[in-house]
Amino acid sequence: MLKTFSLGGVHPAENKFSAGQKIEILPVPEQVSVPIAQHIGAPSEPVVNKGDEVKVGQLIAKSTGFVSANIHSPVSGKVFKIDEVLDASGYKRKAIIIKTEGDEWDESIDRSEDLVTEITATPEEIVKKVGEAGIVGLGGATFPAHVKLSVPPGKKCEVLILNGVECEPYLTADHQLMMEKGDEMMVGTQILMKALKVDKAIIGIENNKPDAIKHMKDLASKYEGISIQPLKVQYPQGGEKQLIDACIQRQIPSGKLPIEVGAVVQNVGTTVAVYEAIQKNKPLFERVVTVTGKSVSKPSNFMTRVGTPLNQLIEAAGGLPEDTGKVIGGGPMMGKALSSTEVPITKGSSGVLIMPDKIAKRPKMEACIRCSKCVTVCPMGLSPYLLSTVSDKAIWDRAEEEKIMDCIECGSCSYTCPAGRPLLDYIRLGKGNVGRIMRSRTK
Amino acid sequence: MNVVLITIISLGVLGALAAIILYFVAQKFKVFEDPRIDQVEEALPAANCGGCGFPGCRAFAEAMVKADDISDLNCPVGGADTMSATAAILGKEVAAADPMVAVVRCNGTCENRPRITEYDGATSCTIASSLYGGDTGCSNGCLGLGECVDACDFNAMYMDEKTGLPVIIEDNCVSCGACVTACPKDIIELRKKGPKSRRIFVSCINTDKGGAAKKACSAACIGCKKCQKICPFDAIEVENNLAYIDYNKCKLCRKCVAECPTNAIHMVNFPPPKPKVEKPVEEKAE
Numbered sequence: 001m002l003k004t005f006s007l008g009g010v011h012p013a014e015n016k017f018s019a020g021q022k023i024e025i026l027p028v029p030e031q032v033s034v035p036i037a038q039h040i041g042a043p044s045e046p047v048v049n050k051g052d053e054v055k056v057g058q059l060i061a062k063s064t065g066f067v068s069a070n071i072h073s074p075v076s077g078k079v080f081k082i083d084e085v086l087d088a089s090g091y092k093r094k095a096i097i098i099k100t101e102g103d104e105w106d107e108s109i110d111r112s113e114d115l116v117t118e119i120t121a122t123p124e125e126i127v128k129k130v131g132e133a134g135i136v137g138l139g140g141a142t143f144p145a146h147v148k149l150s151v152p153p154g155k156k157c158e159v160l161i162l163n164g165v166e167c168e169p170y171l172t173a174d175h176q177l178m179m180e181k182g183d184e185m186m187v188g189t190q191i192l193m194k195a196l197k198v199d200k201a202i203i204g205i206e207n208n209k210p211d212a213i214k215h216m217k218d219l220a221s222k223y224e225g226i227s228i229q230p231l232k233v234q235y236p237q238g239g240e241k242q243l244i245d246a247c248i249q250r251q252i253p254s255g256k257l258p259i260e261v262g263a264v265v266q267n268v269g270t271t272v273a274v275y276e277a278i279q280k281n282k283p284l285f286e287r288v289v290t291v292t293g294k295s296v297s298k299p300s301n302f303m304t305r306v307g308t309p310l311n312q313l314i315e316a317a318g319g320l321p322e323d324t325g326k327v328i329g330g331g332p333m334m335g336k337a338l339s340s341t342e343v344p345i346t347k348g349s350s351g352v353l354i355m356p357d358k359i360a361k362r363p364k365m366e367a368c369i370r371c372s373k374c375v376t377v378c379p380m381g382l383s384p385y386l387l388s389t390v391s392d393k394a395i396w397d398r399a400e401e402e403k404i405m406d407c408i409e410c411g412s413c414s415y416t417c418p419a420g421r422p423l424l425d426y427i428r429l430g431k432g433n434v435g436r437i438m439r440s441r442t443k
Numbered sequence: 444m445n446v447v448l449i450t451i452i453s454l455g456v457l458g459a460l461a462a463i464i465l466y467f468v469a470q471k472f473k474v475f476e477d478p479r480i481d482q483v484e485e486a487l488p489a490a491n492c493g494g495c496g497f498p499g500c501r502a503f504a505e506a507m508v509k510a511d512d513i514s515d516l517n518c519p520v521g522g523a524d525t526m527s528a529t530a531a532i533l534g535k536e537v538a539a540a541d542p543m544v545a546v547v548r549c550n551g552t553c554e555n556r557p558r559i560t561e562y563d564g565a566t567s568c569t570i571a572s573s574l575y576g577g578d579t580g581c582s583n584g585c586l587g588l589g590e591c592v593d594a595c596d597f598n599a600m601y602m603d604e605k606t607g608l609p610v611i612i613e614d615n616c617v618s619c620g621a622c623v624t625a626c627p628k629d630i631i632e633l634r635k636k637g638p639k640s641r642r643i644f645v646s647c648i649n650t651d652k653g654g655a656a657k658k659a660c661s662a663a664c665i666g667c668k669k670c671q672k673i674c675p676f677d678a679i680e681v682e683n684n685l686a687y688i689d690y691n692k693c694k695l696c697r698k699c700v701a702e703c704p705t706n707a708i709h710m711v712n713f714p715p716p717k718p719k720v721e722k723p724v725e726e727k728a729e
Contacts, residue, residue, distance in 0.1 A: 084651075090575020091582050092651070326563075339560045339575045362563050392567075422565040429570050 002207060002232035005242040006251075008379040009234040010412045012333065014208055018172045018292045018299035023180055025303045026316055028103050032075050032307030033085045033095040034060065038346040039142040041067035046096055052079045057106035057283050060096055063131070069144045069347075070134035074285040074305035077101040088329045088336065088343050095344065098307070109282045115183050116279040119191055126195040126278060133277035134347075135284045138269035139163055139174075139238060140330055142348035145270055149195050151259060158262035160193055160201040161247050162271055164216070165231065167206060167238040168331025171351040173288040174268050176301045178205070178212045181272050182219045188275030189226055196264055201226045202247050203268070206233045235333060236410035240265045242379050254406050269350075289313060289345060293354030295321035304345050311341040313352055325360030328353040333411045363420030374413035374423060380406045384413035388423040391430025396437055399430045405438070407431060479532060480504050486528045487518060492596055494519045494619025507533065514538035520597075520617040542636040543618035545599075545611050549630045550646040550707065551584040552606035556660035562586075572627040580659030583649045585609070585630055594625035613640060635690040639712065643693055643700060645670075646709045650683040657705065664707040670699035 037043035044061035054060060054073040061071040077100040084092040105111060121129065131146035151157050162185075166174040178185065189201050203220070205213050207230045220226040229247050236242055241252050243265055250261040258265055266274075269287065276282040285306050292299040297318030304313060310327070314320050320327075320341070328335040329343070330350055374384035382403060390398045404427060413423040483504040490500070495518050497503040507513055507529060517540040518525050530537035556579045562571055568590035576582025587607040592600045599615035600622060602608070609622075609631075622631045630648055645664055649656045653665035666684030678692035679699060688699070688708070700708045 086576075086582075092576070336574065337563070339578075360563075365565075422570075425565040425567075425570045428573065429567070432573065 002230060003246050004232040004234045005237060005245040005379060006249075007245075007381050008377045008412065009236065009242075010377050010415055011234060012169050012415060014233070015170050015292075015294070016172050016175070016208070017170070017294075017296070018290050018301055019175060019209075021172070021176065021300050023176050023288055023301045023303050024316075026305070026308065026313065028075055028100055028305060029308045029312055031080065031097065031099050032305060033087075033097045033309070033344045034071060034074065034307040035085065035087045035093055035095040035344060035346055036061050036071065037093055038071065038306070038348060039069045039136040039144055041065065041069070041144060043094070044068060044071050046082055046094075048073075048079050048096065050079055050081050053077070054079060054098060055104050055106045057109050057285060059283075060098075063134070063144075067144055067147055069136050070132060070283070071096075071306075072134055072283040072285045073098060074307050075100040076104040086340055086343055088338060088346065088349070090336075090339050095307075110280040115187065117187055119187070119194055119278070121191075121194075121278055123195045123197060126191055126274075129278055130195075130274055133273070133283040135270060135273045135277060136347050137267055138273060138287055138347065138350070139267035140334065140348050140350045142346075145266065145274065148264055148266065149192070151196065151264070155259045156262060157196045157198050157259060157264050158200070159248060159264075160189070160196055160198050161243060161263055161265045162189060162201060162203040162268050163238055163240075163243055163265055164203050164205040164209075164212065164268040165238040165243060166209070167233075167235045168333055168335075168350075169235075170292050170353050171290045171331045172292070173290045173301055173350055175209050175212055177269055177272060177288050178209075178216055182215055184272050184275045185216075185268055186219050186223050186226065187279065188271035188273075190223060191274055191278050192264075192266060192271060193225065199225045202229050203227070204229045204231050204237070204243050204247050206231050206237060208233045236379055236408065236412065239379065239408050239410060241408065254403055284347060287345075287347060287349070289349055290351035291317040291354075292351065293321070293356070294359075295323055295356050296354050297321070304349075306347055307344045309342050309344055310338070310352060313345070314341060314354070321354060321356065323356045323358070324354055325357030326355040328355060333415065334409065362422070365421055366419040368419055368421060371418060373416045373418065377412040377416045379410060379412065380408060382407060384423045384427060385421075387430060388421065388426035391426040391433075394433075396430070396434050400434050400438070404430050404434050477508050479508050482532050483507055483529050486521075486525060486532060488520045488525060490520050490596070490617070490619070492520060492617070492619040492621060494617065494621070504529075511535075519543060519619055543633045544613055544616050544636045544640075544642075545618060545620075545622055545631050546634050546642075546644050546646075546711075547585070547609055547611060547631055548644065548646050548648050549583075549585040549608060549628075550662040550709070551579060551581055551660045552608060552662070554606075555662040556581060556584060562588075568625075569627045581649050581651070581656070581663065583628060583630075583651075584647075584660065586628065590625045590627070591622035591631055594621040596621065637690070637695065637712075641695055641710070641712045642690065643695055643697065643708060643710045644688055644690075645686045645707055647707045648685060650685050652684055656684065662705055662707055664703075665705060667704060669702045669704065670708060673698050673702045 042065045045064050046061045048060045055076045058073045060073045063070045077098050080097045080099045085095040086092050127149045135145040136142040213230050217228045244263045273284050289302050289304045291313050300317045326337045329338050387404050411424050487500040495503045513535050526537045558578045560578045562578045568586045568588045571586050577586050589602045597615050599612045603610050618633050647664040649663045656663040668681045671679045671681050676692050676694050678689045700710050
């Protein structure tokens, strides 16, 4: 019996069309728009001006606090302007627009393919360097990685858990990365272990990727302390709390962070970025993006520079199919429909999903029949039907009592609702308001 | 017979005892309440809309009785009549507040502002605005899902199906501000009703640069500052590519209305311009 998390969950059709597609390097775009808010936390502050020459990997926006991240130029060329650009948030926000000229990398970046296994940096240096390189959680949550690596005083990290689950249907970016950059990932894991001062790391992989499990197991046998944990396919296993539950059977108390149970979770993609930052001095300015969908002629995994417009990826994957109904940034469960295909790729873009018109539309909303399916599938043990109603009726104290802030927004409730109710939409609304009320109370 | 008598007497004594106890308890725990609160509450419209900033008419009445200076307090629903009536009860002075009315500062009708995407989520402006800027190119404008109409307790609003925008029924609007709070885009504003209900306002809140605003909506304010230049009373200010008319300075001369290249400045309740008397064309003599 394979391990999985203990509460709720769903198993949507996997549809991993792009599985096994080699990571293709997307040509450098003619122009990039790099948003200054690509991570959770304070937006960065641009340090370049219009007309400045920049090189690949040069710092262009500085982090403005502990929970914030540096941003580096993904191309070489001239800063065309700093302007408001429509991004994946659906709003126009500040971005640095750079016109590409050639592809000149910063001299300090080691561009060779050689694997550097010897780790010379001290734990403090690693955390500092990860922060400088602007590394954020590449699974999609974009939480600055150095914050997670800084274990608060009084707490002790016992185990590092790496997320190779990729529980979102359709997406294959992490899967492919494990197949192609396994060695780098192993060294990256060792670096993270050193930074966290732990001697144990578990890489959780769902067993719909048997090739990745085998490949990683072979590699892990060469390194000390790293083990592979095959997991039963169940959404949302990639959620931090679910993954910890599945791997080490510890449950995080409501409102607390993983460090409470002695665990730190990082995505496998982040691990490769950490390897590149520490061993190759390469900051985070590119990532693997899956472009996929039922009607897409060439589902692919692309190594893409941050700031590349979405339509360039769609073109490279065979163009926008005629029957397109929705273009989603991210996976089908947690991703968000985009209002334009010109929005730039950011550090958090794990995939671009093109849904045919037939299946893209939401079902008509009907009355709740109290079937309690949403309660059964909720991985956090909440009552989504109730939370959505109290949010709609603005009964915020009740929403707080019912632990609305525990919701991880996985969307299992909306997915399973036979009445087609947009439960998560209302819960998000409630979370926003309750969060605001709670913050104003502590002030 | 005896039994009946005993029953009456014993019950009577019990009743009298209870009455005495209750009388003393009531004296002991008596809470003094200013009788004027009841009087003031009586004079208020009993709409309990919260437009005054207090939770209901009773709370407002209490605040009025308590306050020494009531010039800051105003019941927008009752207006000047109610306020002078309550002031008379309390023997206090009341400042004459200008009657206000809600205005919708968006003219992005289906015709002016073409839809470029389709919204497929929950019918709630707040949810839609948390997801993206809206189904048109303008990310400031009305989303058309009618949260303001739901918030109105006075039947003073409806959604115009043709334009996709909310319409305010002026006669019913009591300027309680419920729609202003409900709108996540801050489109609705309470403005001075104006003499004979005539007023002028900029019906747009788009802060994009001129070209982008115009591309998204043909009725958008493009921030050209023409109105600011022509205004003889310095009532118009253009900030962030958007003009705003200060209703306290505006003298309703309507020069800006004619000047605006996109017709973003609206005038309400002015009589239609007199038709020009055309000179009869003299027929040529044959």
